Amino acid sequence: MPETVILGVIGSDAHVVGITILEQALSAAGFEVENLGVQSSQEEFVEAAKAEDAGAVLVSSLYGHARQDCEGFHERLEEAGLDVLTYVGGNLSVGQDDFESTRERFREMGFDRVFDAETDPEEAIASLRRDLQLTTTEPEAVRVDS
Template sequence: MVVAVFGGSTNMTKTVILGVIGSDAHVVGITILEQAFEAAGFNVVNLGVQTSQDEFVDAATAHDAEAVLVSSLYGHAEQDCEGLHQEMQDADLEDVTTYIGGNLAVGQDDFDETRTLFREMGFDRVFDSKTDPEDAIEALRADLDVRPSETERESQTISA
């Protein structure tokens, strides 16, 4: 599937890198995200579970990615993501959009505090574990100035 880009006369697919960072081995969420983002027209490179920061950076560089989507469900995302944006900057990836989502902090009571923490770490958007994949897709489309294809717009109109 090809996604049209606002303001452009050609269609191009946006590449996103997806993975579970650190020692986290929760695979179900990223499998769902992979399928949802692919169905929405994105080219998804799924790094799987227990992905290091270097693997995210290397994949973003190798695939000329527009976005890096980090997942974490075991509550240690702060430690796992410490320094990630510096590594991305060192690799000339400062223009790559970064998202993180999941159960990001052990005992996470106030998600607004968690969101603020990860925004201060450099993430463009921060999602909790209850976020619908469609919400993340719509956010990424907005952040990358991507609009749905004509077929997707028609199906949304029909189902609305």
């Protein structure tokens, strides 16, 4: 059974191209993807994660206001009884000069992984597989001699 991930653009952001590419890449990699689309609220992410029994929630933001849009996000997940992997990526801060400080800020907010807008989808997928402890090969059959 494929692992389900929730994907969407949070807040008032209407940038759709990145999540469309990511949705296609995740689907091709064998994930079941629930794409919330653009301008998604924290509540929509939480409700979808709960309804789909998701293993991960991937939040995208390109307009530079992700910090404000993600404030309290992990508290909402916790209140809903959800323990899911959380990723955030994109152009997360207006005037973002030093991405390492941005990464640290979002890690402190509770995100498991933080990616910049230049991240290749394959890098995020590889991290997702590792973090969810998924393997890409089938287990070897055990031979029983009779």
